[in-house]
Amino acid sequence: MLEAFYATERGSLEDATINGGFDLHPELVWIDLIAPSQEEQQWVIDAYEQNLPTLKSLEDISSSARFYRDDDGILHISTYFLTKNKNYQVDNESDEHDHMLATVQTVAFILNKQRLLTLRGEKLVSFRAFRARARRNDYEVDYKDPVWILLGLFEAKLDELADILEDIHKDLEKYSTEVLNNHHREQVLDLDDMVTRLAQQEDMLGKAQLCLIDLRRILSFLSRPRALGSHIYDGEIREMSEDVRSLVEHTAFLFQKVRFLLDTTSGFINSEQSDTIRRFSILPSLLTAPMLVTSLYGMNTTVLPFAHGDFSFTAVSIIIVASFILPTAYFRWKKWI
The missing domain is CATH 1.10.1220 (Arc Repressor Mutant)
Incomplete structure (x- = not known):
């Protein structure tokens, strides 16, 4: 799929209809490729003389080559995006990804002075949220400059991560109530299932932290002198860097909460197992006297x-x-x- 956008007079983004390579006009400021076919990739290459990485190559990029500026002054960035799995199922043999609460997708950004090219494997919530925001353009950002599109997508990524962390926090509060309520724990709660749910939350926290650290490195790179060619973006980059720092700290707190609940749940499981063993060990003691009397008589x-x-x-x-x-x-x- 290939989607394209142009900037209006007031700076907002609007969709452009793309039926072929002939529709890729020079005034387009954002070309978004979603699992593109070879034909669609060739349209972009022919229209803008810009080579594109393959989706497979995005997964093999080393951390040291995730952001750089080439000899032609074109900025290349590959970054992680976290998205919740809407098809999540506890028991499913069809697809291993359906067992995970969230998945990490690598997205490539190619930025020059005229436009931004993005390449990704599937649709992402943060991209959809940014498009809606850019159409309204409530803050009157001039999206004729593709750098603002790049920063807007990073901001949408940050918002999505914040929402995911908030959902995790809510789930952990609910789990705390279930685990620490004696009646609910003893009569209703399946402790083994709780361990599984907590492990899934820890896995999602690890992926969120990976995305945050990756974004922090990118923002640090973009804050360097001449990285974006102007200082007008410094304020936005500093603000996002502060948001990333606060979310990293919140992620560390959530990790501690998950580990506390895991330790507590494991302790209750060990206690239940000890009680079961103790009951079985007491039973022979209770039967000793009746068996002795029976033997004597x-x-x-x-x-x-x-x-x-x-x-x-x-x-x-x-x-x-x-x-x-x-x-x-x-x-x-x-x-x-």
Whole structure:
């Protein structure tokens, strides 16, 4: 899929209809390629004489080559975007990605003085949010300058990460209530399932932290002198850098909360297992006295009381039951069972 946008007189972005390479006019300021076909990639190459990386090559880029300016002055950036998995399913054998709450996608940005080219493998929420914001242009940003499109997409990425972290925080608060409520934990909660849910939240936090650290490195690169060719973007970059710093700190707090809940849940699981083992170890002790009485009266001896008589069976049965009930009552009084 190939989408293109041009800037209006008031600086907002509007969609351009693309039916072929002949529609890629010079006034287009943003070309967005979403899992493009070879034909669509060739349209861009022919129209703007700009080579494009393949989607496979984006996954193999080393961290040291994720942002640079080439000999022609064109800025190349490859960065991670985190998106929630709407197709998430607990049990699904069809696709391994459906088992994850969120996935990380690599997006390539190619920026020159006239336009911005973006290449990604699938649709992303942050891109859709930015397009809606750029159409309204509430802050009267001049998107005729493609640098503002680049920074706007990074800001939308930051907003998406903030929303994901907020959702994680809400989920952890709910999990805390479930784990720490004794009645709910003992009667309703499946502790093994809780461990799985917490592990999934920790996995998503790790991916969010990866995206934040990656964005912090990019913003640090863009803040260098002559990185973008002007100082008018410095204020926006500094503001986003502060937001990234605060989100990294919040992510560290959420990591601590997840680990606390994991440790607490694991402790309750160990406690339940210990209680089960203790109950099984106490059972032989409770049966020792009845078995002893049964063994003695099974020896066909005349010395024992109630060994003979019309009510001997009843009397011996009462002794056996009493030898079981009395230790059981004592153990309960001691709260051993």
